[in-house]
Amino acid sequence: MSEIPAPPARYHSAAIALHWLVALLLAYQFALGLRLEDKVAPAQMFLNYQQHKSVGIAILVLSLARLALRLTRSRPAEVGSGLEKLAATWAHRAFYAIMILGPLSGWAIVSTAKVKLPTLLFGAIPLPHLPLGIGAHEPAELAHAVLGWVLPALVLLHVAAVFWHLRQRDPVPGRMFPAGLKAGPGIGAGLTSLAIATWLGLAGPIPNLWAQATVPTATPAAADIVAAVETEAAAPADTEAPQAADTALPTEEAALSCDWSVASGSRLGFTASYAGEPINGSFRDWTAQIKFCEDEPAAGSINASVGLASADTADSSRDENLKGTQFFDIASFPRARFTAKGFKSLGGGRYAADGTLSLRGRNRPVRLTFALKVNGDKATAQGSARINRLAFGVGTDEWAATDQIADAVAINFTIAARRKAP
Numbered sequence: 567m568s569e570i571p572a573p574p575a576r577y578h579s580a581a582i583a584l585h586w587l588v589a590l591l592l593a594y595q596f597a598l599g600l601r602l603e604d605k606v607a608p609a610q611m612f613l614n615y616q617q618h619k620s621v622g623i624a625i626l627v628l629s630l631a632r633l634a635l636r637l638t639r640s641r642p643a644e645v646g647s648g649l650e651k652l653a654a655t656w657a658h659r660a661f662y663a664i665m666i667l668g669p670l671s672g673w674a675i676v677s678t679a680k681v682k683l684p685t686l687l688f689g690a691i692p693l694p695h696l697p698l699g700i701g702a703h704e705p706a707e708l709a710h711a712v713l714g715w716v717l718p719a720l721v722l723l724h725v726a727a728v729f730w731h732l733r734q735r736d737p738v739p740g741r742m743f744p745a746g747l748k749a750g751p752g753i754g755a756g757l758t759s760l761a762i763a764t765w766l767g768l769a770g771p772i773p774n775l776w777a778q779a780t781v782p783t784a785t786p787a788a789a790d791i792v793a794a795v796e797t798e799a800a801a802p803a804d805t806e807a808p809q810a811a812d813t814a815l816p817t818e819e820a821a822l823s824c825d826w827s828v829a830s831g832s833r834l835g836f837t838a839s840y841a842g843e844p845i846n847g848s849f850r851d852w853t854a855q856i857k858f859c860e861d862e863p864a865a866g867s868i869n870a871s872v873g874l875a876s877a878d879t880a881d882s883s884r885d886e887n888l889k890g891t892q893f894f895d896i897a898s899f900p901r902a903r904f905t906a907k908g909f910k911s912l913g914g915g916r917y918a919a920d921g922t923l924s925l926r927g928r929n930r931p932v933r934l935t936f937a938l939k940v941n942g943d944k945a946t947a948q949g950s951a952r953i954n955r956l957a958f959g960v961g962t963d964e965w966a967a968t969d970q971i972a973d974a975v976a977i978n979f980t981i982a983a984r985r986k987a988p
């Protein structure tokens with residue numbers, strides 16, 4: 567006769583690890599969600615959003631793993647009256663709903679925003695947009711806020727239940743802690759770490775792990791872009807799906823100009839590495855003539871000019887050094903130029919432009935890659951390039967060595983462009 571094995575005394579160690587990891591991430595994430603509303607510099611706002619999206623998708627992935635574990639592994643026996651068991655079952659189901667639908671609704675908000683910015687999870691993994699129409703935006707926002715706010719209420723209820731079980735002196739409180747950790751100290755440690763995670767989300771520092779995705783220009787226009795990108799629904803006038811502009815009929819497209827002007831809020835930045843530390847800077851003086859047709863990227867072109875004296879790395883003595891003969895030598899070479907003819911589509915709204923960068927009197931091939939979103943007469947392009955400074959002679963004498971300043975320099979840009987009148 568085959569015997570049904572007795573349920574284990576405690577949760578599987580992976581389930582315990584995931585319970586606490588996800589609890590900490592949720593506490594942080596909830597607090598960070600509240601911080602998204604803060605009026606902060608656009609650069610900071612952008613980072614906060616990137617962080618919220620990255621942590622939120624991490625919660626989604628971990629919660630799916632946790633659900634799989636819960637469905638496949640036996641767990642400790644339920645304790646209490648029928649009503650208590652029912653309450654516990656539904657409270658736990660509600661937690662799973664928040665852990666999975668919370669991130670999905672957030673993802674839907676971002677995917678249906680009026681202006682869509684690409685998301686780089688943890689500064690490295692691109693998050694595609696969900697194929698949803700703009701009509702899903704408001705329901706997603708509502709669902710996200712409701713799920714977000716049910717979370718703290720449910721946590722209070724959950725913790726109250728744990729204390730109630732503690733008073734009952736039943737085995738429930740101890741079985742979600744590693745073996746050897748008694749329920750009392752375990753609960754204390756759990757609550758303390760949740761409080762720290764909440765504080766970190768509300769007021770803690772947000773590291774700039776996302777250098778490639780930075781938009782730090784302190785202009786109101788940039789703030790508008792970032793806020794609109796993440797939260798705004800389409801204006802009532804354009805209730806069409808956001809892809810409408812991309813899929814316009816050829817006849818309509820023919821009437822559209824392919825010349826774009828760069829709007830305020832755009833940014834051209836760079837990241838160099840000094841003694842292993844990233845140094846972020848940007849140029850204040852730059853212009854670009856852009857020709858781009860959605861239906862014929864190969865016919866496009868870009869012609870950009872950068873005033874090298876405007877390099878700003880938030881350190882005036884370093885900025886002065888950059889102007890000198892050992893670096894940009896602006897007395898002889900005041901501007902850098904980048905020209906490219908023809909864009910290549912890389913698929914998924916991404917493009918590459920192979921062109922020539924003229925810097926400090928030398929011309930070298932450079933490839934820009936960028937993600938482009940066109941929405942009627944407005945477009946945002948976000949991209950990057952990598953150059954080797956020594957190929958242009960930037961850094962002579964003792965600076966020609968790469969032990970202090972690395973040879974590779976990353977260029978990053980965000981361009982908000984407006985279509986010129988035909």
Ligand code: HEM
Nearest residue numbers: 585589592636658661721725728738739741742753756757
């Ligand atoms: C955001 C915070 C939290 C979430 C989302 C959460 C979620 C859950 C879920 C879904 C379960 C069911 C078991 C599973 O499927 O993994 C569970 C069980 C449990 N949780 Fe939490 N929890 C949180 C915080 C806490 C805190 C702060 C404590 C302790 C003070 C705690 C103690 C427990 C205990 C003891 C169990 C086992 C219950 C049983 O054996 O039936 N949890 N939790």
Ligand code: HEM
Nearest residue numbers: 596599600619622623668669672673675707711714796797
């Ligand atoms: C379980 C994970 C998540 C939790 C607990 C959470 C929580 C929150 C909270 C509390 C807010 C503020 C809501 C308000 O008061 O209006 C918020 C806003 C927001 N979240 Fe999340 N979030 C999660 C995952 C995500 C993900 C994965 C994304 C995107 C990929 C995302 C995108 C957003 C956006 C765009 C807003 C601003 C929405 C608005 O202003 O209406 N969230 N989140």
